[in-house]
Amino acid sequence: MEVSLTVNGRAVTSDVEPRTLLVHFIREHLRLTGTHVGCETGYCGACTVHVDGKAVKSCTMFAVQADGADILTIEGVANDDVLHPVQEGFWERHGLQCGFCTPGMIMSSIALLEANRTPTETEIRHGIEGNLCRCTGYHNIVRSVQYAAAVMRGEEPPPPDWET
Amino acid sequence: MYPREFDYVAPASLEEAFVALGDDAKVLAGGMSLIPLMKLRLLSPGLIVDIGRIPGLDSIEEADGHITIGALVRHADTASNPLVTANAAALAVAASMTGDVQVRNRGTTCGSAAHADIAADQPAALIACGATMVARSASGSREIAAAGFFVDTLTSALTPAEVLTAIKLPKAGPGEASAYDKLGRRGGHSDYAVAGAAAWVKKSNGMVEAARVALTGVGTKPMLLEGVGSALVGADGSDAAVAAASAHALDAVTVLEDLYGSEEYKGHLAKVFVARAMKKALAAV
Numbered sequence: 001m002e003v004s005l006t007v008n009g010r011a012v013t014s015d016v017e018p019r020t021l022l023v024h025f026i027r028e029h030l031r032l033t034g035t036h037v038g039c040e041t042g043y044c045g046a047c048t049v050h051v052d053g054k055a056v057k058s059c060t061m062f063a064v065q066a067d068g069a070d071i072l073t074i075e076g077v078a079n080d081d082v083l084h085p086v087q088e089g090f091w092e093r094h095g096l097q098c099g100f101c102t103p104g105m106i107m108s109s110i111a112l113l114e115a116n117r118t119p120t121e122t123e124i125r126h127g128i129e130g131n132l133c134r135c136t137g138y139h140n141i142v143r144s145v146q147y148a149a150a151v152m153r154g155e156e157p158p159p160p161d162w163e164t
Numbered sequence: 165m166y167p168r169e170f171d172y173v174a175p176a177s178l179e180e181a182f183v184a185l186g187d188d189a190k191v192l193a194g195g196m197s198l199i200p201l202m203k204l205r206l207l208s209p210g211l212i213v214d215i216g217r218i219p220g221l222d223s224i225e226e227a228d229g230h231i232t233i234g235a236l237v238r239h240a241d242t243a244s245n246p247l248v249t250a251n252a253a254a255l256a257v258a259a260s261m262t263g264d265v266q267v268r269n270r271g272t273t274c275g276s277a278a279h280a281d282i283a284a285d286q287p288a289a290l291i292a293c294g295a296t297m298v299a300r301s302a303s304g305s306r307e308i309a310a311a312g313f314f315v316d317t318l319t320s321a322l323t324p325a326e327v328l329t330a331i332k333l334p335k336a337g338p339g340e341a342s343a344y345d346k347l348g349r350r351g352g353h354s355d356y357a358v359a360g361a362a363a364w365v366k367k368s369n370g371m372v373e374a375a376r377v378a379l380t381g382v383g384t385k386p387m388l389l390e391g392v393g394s395a396l397v398g399a400d401g402s403d404a405a406v407a408a409a410s411a412h413a414l415d416a417v418t419v420l421e422d423l424y425g426s427e428e429y430k431g432h433l434a435k436v437f438v439a440r441a442m443k444k445a446l447a448a449v
Contacts, residue, residue, distance in 0.1 A: 001172065018172035018212065021203075040165045042200050045266060054269040060199045061270065064172055065192075065216060108265065129354055130264030 003067040007032070008076030016063045023047040025063035026073060034074035034103050038132070045131030048104035049073045055111035057130070074103035077110060085151040086110050086144070093160055095144030097135035105131050109145045113152055121146070167202035174214040178221075178329060182302035184213045187324050191215055193236055196263060196271035197279040215327065224248060230296075231333040239268035239276070242286075252293040252333045253448060254342035254362040254441075258285035261346060261353040261360075277313065278328045280320040280385065282420070283356040287314055287386035289344050290331065291378035292362035292441075297321075298330040307332075311378075311388040319385075339367045343444030345437055346381070349424050357381035358424045359433035361413075363441035365396070367449045372396050372405075377442060382434045383417040391415035392438055401446045410439035 004013040007030060014029050026035050026049065038046030040059055047059040050072040077084040086109045089095060096102045105128060112119060112127035119127060124145045125138070133141060143161060150157040175181040185191070188210035192198055201207040215221065215235060222236040224245045231247045242248055243260035255273075262285050263271060276286050277297065287310070290297075295310040299322055310331075313321045322328060336342075346353060346360030359381045366374040375396040380386040391412035399405035413435045421427045 017169070019167045019169055019202075021166070021199075024166075040203065042196065042267070045264070048266060055266050056270050057266045059203075061195060062172075062192075062199070064174070065195070065214060111265070127265060130266040 001064055003063055005066050005069050005071055007071045008073060014063075018062060018064050020063045021059055022049070022051075022061045022063050022066050022071075023058035025066075026058060026071070032073050032075050036100055036103055038100065038104075043132065044101070044104070045108060045128075046101050046104040048107040048131065050107060050111060053111075053114075055108050055130075072107075074106060077106065084110065084148075086113065086148040088151065089144035089146075089148035089157075090141075092157070093140055093144040093147050095136070095141045101131060101133045101135075105133065105141055109148065112145070113149055117149065117153055119145070119149060165203040167199075168205060168208040170202075170209055171211045172214065173211065174217045176217065176219075178215075178218060178300065178327065179302075181213050181215055181218065181327060182300070182325070184211065185301070185325050185327070186211070189213050189324065191278070191327055193275040194238065194271040195275075196267050197275065197281065221329065226335070229335050231335060233273050233331045233333070235272065235274040235327065235329050237273055239263065239271050239273060239286075242273045243268065248333070251336040252289065252295075252342060254289040254292050254344040254364065254445070255286060255295075255333065258289035258344040258360070258362065261285050261344070261348070264354070274328045274331055277310075277331065278320055278322055280314050280318055281356070282317050282383070282385055283349075283358075283360075283381040284386065285344065285346060285357055285360055285380065288360055288362040288378040288380035289342070291386060291388050292344075292364040292376045293342050294334050294364065294376060296332040297328055298332060299323075299326040300329045301325040301327070305329075314385045314387065317384050337366070339373070339449055341365060341445050341448035343441050343448060345440045345444060347433055347437065359430055359437050361434070361437040361441040363438070363445040365401070365442065365445045365449060367401060367446070370400060372399050372401050372446075375409075375442070377409075377438055379413065379417060379434055379438060382419055382430050384420060387417065389413060389415070389417070389438065392442075396442060403443070406439050406442045406446070409442065410435045413438040
């Protein structure tokens with residue numbers, strides 16, 4: 001079946017089987033491999049992308065369901081060489097170790113901060129409840145999102161834990 | 165993981181969907197339950213009927229003394245809609261505790277009901293709130309009380325020819341309130357319910373005039389606990405009355421042991437959450 005959608009601002013048209021999952025379409029048809037396949041069962045969130053502005057798990061959606069949709073993947077969040085504040089936060093506050101969950105974490109965090117400019121720590125933890133990290137214990141991920149929230153509000157980010 | 169091959173149609177109207185449906189077809193709305201089952205190849209329908217492009221099914225409306233939730237209303241919308249929070253608080257809370265953020269952005273309240281998982285949150289709230297399920301097919305429309313809709317494990321009262329096109333909730337009257345609470349599999353409120361309970365109460369002159377309490381996660385299906393509700397009716401709604409009523413939580417329930425708890429533990433949780441749901445509902449009146 002033919003699907004036409006917008007991915008990171010670029011119009012794409014492709015012929016897919018109905019059973020093609022959106023994540024496979026993104027990775028294998030478009031060769032955008034920043035979106036990861038983790039658990040494949042809908043739990044881990046490594047495959048999180050934005051579909052029409054909402055964070056969704058692209059392993060649990062068929063590409064044909066996204067016909068006509070506007071998709072944002074991790075490749076589309078930076079502004080050329082300038083990182084998105086959430087990417088910058090993960091860099092500055094060591095929000096990753098192996099990095100496998102990071103693209104999904106960043107996409108969920110961006111969705112959270114777009115809906116809530118001043119999240120509490122509890123709201124951040126709930127906002128990323130659909131994303132599993134097996135390395136960090138989430139502590140530095142939460143600090144990374146807090147850093148990004150401050151930057152996006154035009155404020156000075158809180159100092160890193162290791163300096164306080 | 166790829167599902168087995170299937171044919172796919174995305175009808176533009178319910179009438180077209182009814183024509184396509186049959187024994188080897190499955191309705192796709194949000195896909196949060198159906199797609200994982202297909203990927204695990206526990207289910208391999210020959211035809212997927214994607215109702216996601218049918219207009220007019222994604223709204224929550226008030227008409228004729230009811231709140232109507234359309235087949236494409238997402239969990240996130242059910243959780244935050246003012247009509248739902250005002251008239252069926254138990255359902256709004258259950259929707260807010262369903263899955264995770266991404267699942268709530270895609271999955272639908274009607275889809276969760278049609279899937280009829282034994283540990284889903286919203287079915288218990290639908291039963292307690294006295295919801296009516298609207299099932300339509302090529303041969304017409306019928307309404308099924310939520311209490312009779314969840315037939316068995318992963319089995320609803322829908323026939324393969326039917327689509328759950330809407331859920332109707334009664335408007336809350338004076339003295340009426342509802343609540344939902346659960347223990348999730350990942351602790352707190354996350355993931356499916358190890359045990360969850362919804363309660364709806366109506367109080368007048370300081371007495372409980374009517375009550376409906378439903379349980380999920382513990383038995384073979386989300387179900388109405390008639391013994392609990394009738395024990396609460398006529399009482400004053402005090403903590404002692406709630407405790408006495410919650411003692412009936414397992415009267416008609418076959419407790420299933422699973423990976424998340426023994427029969428004894430889950431039976432205990434059932435009573436705890438039945439009591440908590442009733443207390444919250446009574447406090448909200």
